[in-house]
Amino acid sequence: MMDKDKKEFLKGTLDMLILKIVAFGPIHGYAISQRMKEISKDFFQVHQGSLYPALHRLEDRGWLEPEWKESETGREAKFYKLTRKGRKQLGNEMESWARMSDAVKTILGAVE
Amino acid sequence: MMRRLRRLFHKQTAEKQLDAELRYHVEGQTADYVARGMSAEEARRRARMEIGEIEDVKQECREARSMHFLEDLMQDVRYGARMLRRSPGFLAVAVLTLAVGIGANTAIFSVVNAVLLRPLPYPDADRLAIVLVGVGNATRAPASQFQLFQIRQRTKEFEQVGGIWVTNGVIPGDGEPEQVKVGFVTTNFLPLLCARPELGRFFGAEDEAPNAPWGVVISHGVWARRFGSDPSIIGKSIRIGANSAVILGVTPKDFKFIFPSDASVPANVDLFYPVSVDGSDPNGPGYLHLIGRLRPGSNTARAQAEADSISEQIRSLRGSSGASNFRLYIFPFQNDVVREVRRTLLLLFGGVGFVLLISCANVANLLLARATGRLRETTVRTALGASRGRLVRQLLTENALLGCIGGVAALGIGWAALRAILAARPASLANFSGVNLDFKVLAFTFAVAILTSALFGIAPIVASSRLDLTQSLKEAGSTAGRTGRAWNKLLVAAEVALGFVLLVGTGLLMRTFVNVLRVDPGFRAENVFSFQIPSPKYEMLHQLLENLAALPGVRSAAAVSHLPLDSTANWYDHYWKEGAKPEEQNSVMADHRSILPGYFRTIGATLLEGRDFTESDDAAHQHVIIIDDVLAQELWPGEDSIGKKLNVSDSPSGPYQFQRDWAVVVGVVKHIQCHSLTLMVRPQIYVPFQLAPRPMSVLIHTTGIVPNLATSVRAQVVLLDKTIPVSNVGPLSDTVARARSQSRFASLLAASLTAIALLLACVGIYGVLSYSVAQRTGEIGIRMAIGARGADIMKMVFGSSFRPILPGLISGFLLSVALTPLLSDMLFGIKPNDFTNYAENVVAILIVSAIASYLPARRATRVDPLVALRHW
Numbered sequence: 001m002m003d004k005d006k007k008e009f010l011k012g013t014l015d016m017l018i019l020k021i022v023a024f025g026p027i028h029g030y031a032i033s034q035r036m037k038e039i040s041k042d043f044f045q046v047h048q049g050s051l052y053p054a055l056h057r058l059e060d061r062g063w064l065e066p067e068w069k070e071s072e073t074g075r076e077a078k079f080y081k082l083t084r085k086g087r088k089q090l091g092n093e094m095e096s097w098a099r100m101s102d103a104v105k106t107i108l109g110a111v112e
Numbered sequence: 113m114m115r116r117l118r119r120l121f122h123k124q125t126a127e128k129q130l131d132a133e134l135r136y137h138v139e140g141q142t143a144d145y146v147a148r149g150m151s152a153e154e155a156r157r158r159a160r161m162e163i164g165e166i167e168d169v170k171q172e173c174r175e176a177r178s179m180h181f182l183e184d185l186m187q188d189v190r191y192g193a194r195m196l197r198r199s200p201g202f203l204a205v206a207v208l209t210l211a212v213g214i215g216a217n218t219a220i221f222s223v224v225n226a227v228l229l230r231p232l233p234y235p236d237a238d239r240l241a242i243v244l245v246g247v248g249n250a251t252r253a254p255a256s257q258f259q260l261f262q263i264r265q266r267t268k269e270f271e272q273v274g275g276i277w278v279t280n281g282v283i284p285g286d287g288e289p290e291q292v293k294v295g296f297v298t299t300n301f302l303p304l305l306c307a308r309p310e311l312g313r314f315f316g317a318e319d320e321a322p323n324a325p326w327g328v329v330i331s332h333g334v335w336a337r338r339f340g341s342d343p344s345i346i347g348k349s350i351r352i353g354a355n356s357a358v359i360l361g362v363t364p365k366d367f368k369f370i371f372p373s374d375a376s377v378p379a380n381v382d383l384f385y386p387v388s389v390d391g392s393d394p395n396g397p398g399y400l401h402l403i404g405r406l407r408p409g410s411n412t413a414r415a416q417a418e419a420d421s422i423s424e425q426i427r428s429l430r431g432s433s434g435a436s437n438f439r440l441y442i443f444p445f446q447n448d449v450v451r452e453v454r455r456t457l458l459l460l461f462g463g464v465g466f467v468l469l470i471s472c473a474n475v476a477n478l479l480l481a482r483a484t485g486r487l488r489e490t491t492v493r494t495a496l497g498a499s500r501g502r503l504v505r506q507l508l509t510e511n512a513l514l515g516c517i518g519g520v521a522a523l524g525i526g527w528a529a530l531r532a533i534l535a536a537r538p539a540s541l542a543n544f545s546g547v548n549l550d551f552k553v554l555a556f557t558f559a560v561a562i563l564t565s566a567l568f569g570i571a572p573i574v575a576s577s578r579l580d581l582t583q584s585l586k587e588a589g590s591t592a593g594r595t596g597r598a599w600n601k602l603l604v605a606a607e608v609a610l611g612f613v614l615l616v617g618t619g620l621l622m623r624t625f626v627n628v629l630r631v632d633p634g635f636r637a638e639n640v641f642s643f644q645i646p647s648p649k650y651e652m653l654h655q656l657l658e659n660l661a662a663l664p665g666v667r668s669a670a671a672v673s674h675l676p677l678d679s680t681a682n683w684y685d686h687y688w689k690e691g692a693k694p695e696e697q698n699s700v701m702a703d704h705r706s707i708l709p710g711y712f713r714t715i716g717a718t719l720l721e722g723r724d725f726t727e728s729d730d731a732a733h734q735h736v737i738i739i740d741d742v743l744a745q746e747l748w749p750g751e752d753s754i755g756k757k758l759n760v761s762d763s764p765s766g767p768y769q770f771q772r773d774w775a776v777v778v779g780v781v782k783h784i785q786c787h788s789l790t791l792m793v794r795p796q797i798y799v800p801f802q803l804a805p806r807p808m809s810v811l812i813h814t815t816g817i818v819p820n821l822a823t824s825v826r827a828q829v830v831l832l833d834k835t836i837p838v839s840n841v842g843p844l845s846d847t848v849a850r851a852r853s854q855s856r857f858a859s860l861l862a863a864s865l866t867a868i869a870l871l872l873a874c875v876g877i878y879g880v881l882s883y884s885v886a887q888r889t890g891e892i893g894i895r896m897a898i899g900a901r902g903a904d905i906m907k908m909v910f911g912s913s914f915r916p917i918l919p920g921l922i923s924g925f926l927l928s929v930a931l932t933p934l935l936s937d938m939l940f941g942i943k944p945n946d947f948t949n950y951a952e953n954v955v956a957i958l959i960v961s962a963i964a965s966y967l968p969a970r971r972a973t974r975v976d977p978l979v980a981l982r983h984w
Binding site: 028029030033034047048049050052053054055056057059060068071073075076077078 | 129132133134136137140141143144162163164165168169172173174175176177
């Protein structure tokens with residue numbers, strides 16, 4: 001994948017990935033970045049600098065809700081929680097992702 | 113909305129939280145790396161590197177939030193403030209430039225507004241008109257009772273016409289005698305200028321009745337000072353001289369007269385006596401300064417037309433014995449009051465407008481250079497996805513912020529400038545109160561400044577919007593830079609042109625002032641002190657002068673009814689020589705002055721022919737006069753005037769009891785400038801005090817500074833008569849300084865404005881040139897590498913700097929030729945197109961430009977080719 005295309009691809013999927021990770025339960029930004037590293041280690045690496053603007057964007061749209069509470073290290077941290085709107089959005093995105101992924105598979109299968 | 117506001121106020125917390133969130137990330141990552149065995153130092157470095165530039169992340173996070181206008185604005189303002197803080201030099205110069213331009217404008221406009229635009233503080237001020245009498249060589253004369261009577265009889269355009277005459281008098285009541293200004297007013301006069309008295313009433317028609325008790329109106333000042341603000345003062349009797357008068361009313365505290373300076377109506381008059389308008393004497397003295405209120409719907413043009421026909425009728429009434437050239441002039445009152453300062457103020461206003469233009473050009477220049485320099489930054493941000501609108505708004509905010517800071521600084525400068533102007537203001541402006549910083553104009557100039565900085569700040573970006581992004585990334589320094597440089601040149605040319613016009617105008621005004629300083633007024637003010645006393649008896653006055661002359665350090669003492677260049681109510685009247693035809697009588701006027709022997713010696717005037725008065729020149733002997741050379745030349749050119757007879761007005765039977773007499777000329781004195789240092793208004797006739805007693809000014813010529821002179825003078829007066837008040841003690845040079853004040857004011861302000869303008873232009877030229885040298889460092893490096901010497905580079909830089917200066921100079925020259933004739937009325941002893949003035953100022957502009965160009969040019973010669981080329 002060319003750099004530029006990868007970037008575009010990322011921008012679309014990043015939101016969904018974040019929502020998905022947060023869907024497992026309240027989680028703070030650093031933990032999200034760690035999880036992302038784990039999940040996507042081989043395929044791509046999310047630049048940590050772009051994680052936070054994305055989090056703030058999602059929060060601004062009302063999909064994520066911030067909550068300040070003590071983290072596992074005993075320090076106050078900003079946790080993100082999925083809102084109802086966010087859960088719905090995640091559902092929508094996963095659905096359309098699945099549709100697209102099916103379509104791609106079909107096309108690829110047909111060619112093979 | 114509430115939510116937005118809350119968010120706005122919680123911004124501080126939001127910022128803190130953002131900070132904490134990112135810090136948490138970095139620290140977590142660091143700890144993680146340490147746990148994996150990295151050194152703490154290395155771990156932190158890596159963690160930071162991974163997240164990238166923290167400031168950028170923060171900014172992106174802020175931008176990720178939805179765009180709420182207020183919040184956005186605050187954010188832009190903060191960002192702008194940060195950017196401005198980053199270049200303090202630019203900030204200081206730009207703010208100062210703006211502040212000077214706006215501040216000076218605000219100060220001058222505040223004066224213009226208070227004096228020229230705001231209506232006078234009188235009821236229906238826009239309907240007030242001044243009525244002046246023209247007879248022969250006098251065009252602004254007061255009217256006689258007869259003339260006022262005739263006008264009142266005939267006018268339809270005026271609702272009311274009233275008159276006032278002010279002289280010196282002694283305050284009634286107990287306590288120290290005090291000399292005050294006494295206004296003789298027609299009974300309808302005070303209501304013309306004052307809506308209602310503070311207490312009691314003004315005069316009415318009933319006070320004109322022959323058997324009416326004598327009523328007076330007193331000022332608020334006298335009421336407070338002499339009567340302890342007694343609320344039951346109305347109706348009480350006070351002694352005035354040998355008579356008693358009833359106090360009818362008290363004028364309001366802030367009431368004062370704002371009259372044309374030649375009307376001799378001072379701001380504060382403390383005592384008012386009513387005069388009835390008697391139409392029986394067609395040849396009575398003219399002394400009433402008339403003010404009329406036009407009826408609603410009328411105007412001065414119609415009133416003038418009516419006045420023309422009334423003067424025609426008055427001329428025919430008087431028939432062959434009357435003045436054939438009698439005329440009435442009607443002017444809007446306010447216009448007439450400000451007619452002397454109007455031009456000065458408007459010119460200063462124009463000048464300060466030029467300064468504002470130069471400031472704006474300067475700021476525009478600075479911003480252009482800055483914006484062009486930042487083109488790479490903006491291009492990068494555009495590439496990263498920032499919308500152009502957002503960028504433009506960001507920059508607009510930053511520049512508007514700059515304008516705002518400049519505006520605030522301008523407030524301070526404007527305030528200081530206004531203090532300075534008020535301190536230097538000429539006598540003609542002294543009566544205007546409420547000269548305050550005008551917030552309307554401050555807002556306007558603020559807007560101009562913000563607009564200028566905003567527009568010129570974004571111009572390069574807008575200009576570059578047509579360019580391809582990548583193209584622009586590569587050539588950020590040159591492509592748009594070239595547009596910028598063209599603008600720069602234009603702005604420099606404009607600054608030079610405006611600066612030159614100011615220089616030429618100021619040169620003319622300063623030369624005028626120098627000429628005014630050099631003018632010979634016909635008398636010597638040095639070491640002459642004066643004070644005023646109300647009409648004394650001759651014997652007392654004579655004795656006083658002898659006693660004063662005997663004081664140590666006093667050379668001589670004398671007395672005159674009207675100090676030269678002072679504003680005491682003038683005394684001028686008709687004169688004619690023997691054999692004058694009836695129509696020549698009552699047609700020309702001369703200033704009349706009552707004097708005691710020794711006046712000319714004391715004041716240093718030159719007696720050209722004949723003799724001074726003596727003690728025996730009284731009513732019992734042949735009436736005599738002394739005339740000035742102007743009158744002698746006019747009446748008897750080439751002849752000896754001594755011994756000739758003139759029909760003049762004097763009053764041997766008491767103050768103001770005028771009668772006409774034939775008097776013999778016994779002396780000719782050199783003309784003394786009486787009304788202005790620069791204009792010969794009227795010739796003068798001197799009458800001995802015994803033939804014309806009236807309030808006098810006593811003059812003392814000393815050998816130098818005499819300590820406690822005022823005290824010893826008062827003591828001498830008290831010794832002779834303790835009921836006589838002494839007032840206006842002071843050096844005669846003060847009076848002369850007051851006469852110069854208008855010219856001094858104009859030249860002082862013009863000089864200050866020009867100094868500011870030149871400094872600004874200097875900064876502008878310097879800035880532009882420094883910038884272009886910096887931009888051309890590479891090119892200069894190459895030139896030097898291939899053998900150009902310092903002198904060649906110097907020549908090149910100077911050449912490029914003078915390229916916009918020469919066209920600027922030419923436009924400035926043309927502009928000056930067009931504009932300086934506006935100054936003609938204010939000039940004295942110099943013509944607007946004076947060659948030396950032009951030549952000097954061309955040199956001045958060239959010198960200033962050379963100074964401004966020198967530093968950047970020198971810097972260019974210090975360019976190290978190796979360094980320059982490496983960075984190219």
